[in-house]
Amino acid sequence: MSRTQQQAPVRAAIYARISRDRAGERAGVEQQERECRALAERLGWEVVAVYVDNDISAYKGKPRxxxxxxxxxxxxxDVGGLVAWxxxxxxxxxxDLxxxxxxxxxxxVEIRTVTAGDVDLSTAGGRMNARILAAVAQQEVEHLRERVQAKRKTMLEAGAYRGGKRPFGYRKGGMVVRPREAEVVARASRDVLAGRSLKGIARELNQQRVRTSSGAEWTSLSLRDVLIRPRNAGLIHTxxxxxxxxxxxxxxxxQWPALVxxxxxxxxxxxxxxxxxRHPNHKTDPSWLLSGIARCGATGPEGQPCGGVIRATSIGATPSRPNITPTAHYRCAEFAHLTVLVPKTDDYVRQVVAEMVRDARVxxxxxxxxxxxxxxxxxxRRAVLVRQIEQTEADYDADLIDARRFKAKTDRIRVELxxxxxxxxxxxRAGVALPIVGARDPxxxxxxxxxxxxxxxxxxxxxxxxxxxAYRGAAWSSDRLALSRVGER
Structure with missing residues (x-):
């Protein structure tokens, strides 16, 4: 047979995959590709494409x-042969098989593997062997998952650390407290309960050059994630x-110490x-003292007080007044009844409050x-309700109640909880003092x-x-503020 009459080499594709590549170095898939290329060369196949899914499990059903x-x-x-490790x-x-x-x-399609030999899917026997191999692989993964779940359950019941990134407030290993970071968690928790915003606390931490456990600056979202962890109270959760x-x-x-x-x-x-x-990243942090707090004292169209929320806005140049410098004003957000300069209003109210808090009654x-x-x-009562939920779950697992009764009962308990x-x-929150309490000069x-x-x-x-x-164009005056003291106790 002449060379031109010889059969053309099989056009082959190599497929390589590794389930987990934490370091992102692709060492596993590159080794697979090298060995698959060597096999294709021995077979006389022409490799026309290489397909690689790195750090993707074939068992979990994730897209590959x-x-x-x-x-x-x-x-x-395009290809008539597949080569895999x-x-x-x-x-x-x-x-998938x-x-x-x-x-x-x-x-x-012809299929060849480096370590499992030929995969002949054209015959009943070949398909049976392939299904046996697939069943064995599936059983191995399921058995591994059962062992991992059993280990996690044991660690949960023992209250042990389950690994992962170093948790803020603890040393590497998660079992020993880092005192300075622990104080940050405790102080931030108190500040949140006292009414401070996450964004304000995060900004303050960044100004003090306090960083997260990964060395990043704080955001309202990262601070929230740290503060809501059950680990802060020495609790294990699922x-x-x-x-x-x-x-x-x-x-x-x-087993680790609590921070709060x-x-x-x-x-x-x-x-x-x-x-x-609302989601903390979408929460706006007011830039002015009275924005969203003060109310409009104008009279509405029917003679009733407006009471609308006051918001800050910037009033600047207009076509008829092009040389005006933009200035912050408070404005009635409901009906635009009035505007008043922000800086003078805030300064006046701050001085009034500063004098008020020097009074022991205030x-x-x-x-x-x-x-x-x-x-x-x-x-x-909380402990009783938690036990009731646990007992209801046990009754459901033991087939003592059906799904409808289980849902109705747990829903009722959770409402009360x-x-x-x-x-x-x-x-x-009522037991947390605002930061100025205890100061020498409140x-x-x-x-x-x-x-x-x-x-x-x-x-x-x-x-x-x-x-x-009082009239259009009137200058700012403290008479425009009606202040009322909140009830004393």
Whole structure:
């Protein structure tokens, strides 16, 4: 037979895959490709394409874009042979094998592997052998998963550290506290309960050059993720920590020390995961003292007080007045009844509040309130409700109740549990003093405090209503502010 009459070499594609590549070095897939190329050369096949899925499991059913591209190439007739390191690189689930079997039968694809030999899908015996190999691979993965789950369950029950990135507040290994970081968690937890914003606390931490456990600057979202961790209270949980408190599953006490007490953590968690709370990254942080707090004192069209929210806005140049420098004004957000200069208004209100908080009676509004046993009764009720949920789950697992009764009962218990958690959170927040309490000069401490602290103090001690100017073009005057002291206790 002449050379021209010899059969053309098989046009082959190499497929390489590795399930996990934490370092991102691709060493595993590159080694597979080298060995597959050597096999193709021995077979006399021409490698026309290489498809690589790195760090993707074939068992979990995650999309494998390169695997799908390879199958498409087979369907188009671009390749007539497949080379892989082992059959489990191509598939670890029987459902994936069946797709390959169908394709191989219709397109007459030859399959060779470096370590598992030929895969002949054109005969019943070859298909049986392939299915046996796939079943063995699937059983190995399922057995591995069972061992991992059993190990996790044992570690959960023992309250042991399960690994991962170093948690902020702890040394590497997660079992020993880092005192300075622990104080950051405790202080930030108190500040959140006192009404400070996540964005304000994060900004302050960055100014103090405090960084996250990975060395990054803080954001409101990263700070929230740290503060809602059950680990802060020495608790072990399952599932996501970001679910509402009543839906969070606590499975026991941890072996590592807590950074805050459980009541404080639960109050912070309830506050930051409340369904009514907007996502922290989308939350705007007011730049002015009275924005969203003060109310409009104008008279509405029917003679009733407006009471609309006052917001800050910038009033600048217009075509008729092009030389005006933009200036911040407060404005009635409901009906634009009035505007007033922001800086002068804020400065005046700050001085009024600074004098107010020097009064012991006003300062008492910012101090922790008494408990009178409500917190302890709430804790006892919470423990009872948690046990009821656990018993209901056990009854369902034992087929003592059906799915409908299980859902109805757990829904009812969780509604009450959410109410109890809310009351406990409010009680804990009431026991947290605002930052200026205890200062030698509370008035000066208020003036020196961050804006979010000043706004929280203002909400607690003073009501502010802005009145319309007496006549058009009137200069700023303190008479435009109607101030009312919040009730004393």
């Amino acid at each position: 874009p390169q695997y799908r591209a390879m199958l498409d190439a087979v369907r188009r007739g 082992h059959t489990d690189r191509l598939h670890r689930r029987l459902v 069946e797709e390959l079997v169908t394709l191989a039968e219709t397109k007459h 599932g996501k920590a970001s679910v509402p408190t009543a839906e969070l599953t606590i499975v026991g006490r941890a 007490d459980e009541d404080t953590w639960r109050a912070v968690h309830a506050l930051l995961t409340a369904p009514s709370r 300062l008492a509004l910012l101090s922790p309130s008494g408990d009178d046993g409500r917190m302890e009764r709430g804790r006892e 959410e109410e109890v958690e809310t009351l406990l959170a409010e009680g804990t 008035g000066q401490a208020f003036l020196d405090a961050p804006l979010d602290v000043q706004r929280q103090v203002l909400r607690t001690v003073l009501g502010v209503q802005i009145m319309p100017a």
